[in-house]
Amino acid sequence: xxxxxxxxxxxxxxxxxxxxxxxxxxxxxxxxxxxxxxxxxxxxxxxxxxxxxxxxxxxxxxxxxxxxxx
Numbered sequence: 001x002x003x004x005x006x007x008x009x010x011x012x013x014x015x016x017x018x019x020x021x022x023x024x025x026x027x028x029x030x031x032x033x034x035x036x037x038x039x040x041x042x043x044x045x046x047x048x049x050x051x052x053x054x055x056x057x058x059x060x061x062x063x064x065x066x067x068x069x070x
Contacts, residue, residue, distance in 0.1 A: 002028050 002023055009021040038046065047063065 002026050 006021065006023040009018065009023055012018045013021060
């Protein structure tokens with residue numbers, strides 16, 4: 001949210017609407033990255049879509065990628 005406001009105020013400065021950015025002293029809230037893995041059901045629905053019309057090499061790549069990333 002702070003980043004969005006900072007961008008808006010910077011644009012207002014560029015357009016000459018204001019002189020200072022009031023968000024400059026505010027620290028951004030750091031959010032923890034969260035890791036999410038596909039469930040078995042999600043993976044079983046995703047694989048046919050990814051690999052449906054691909055050739056055999058592409059299918060192996062799709063399957064390997066999904067397994068590696070989940």
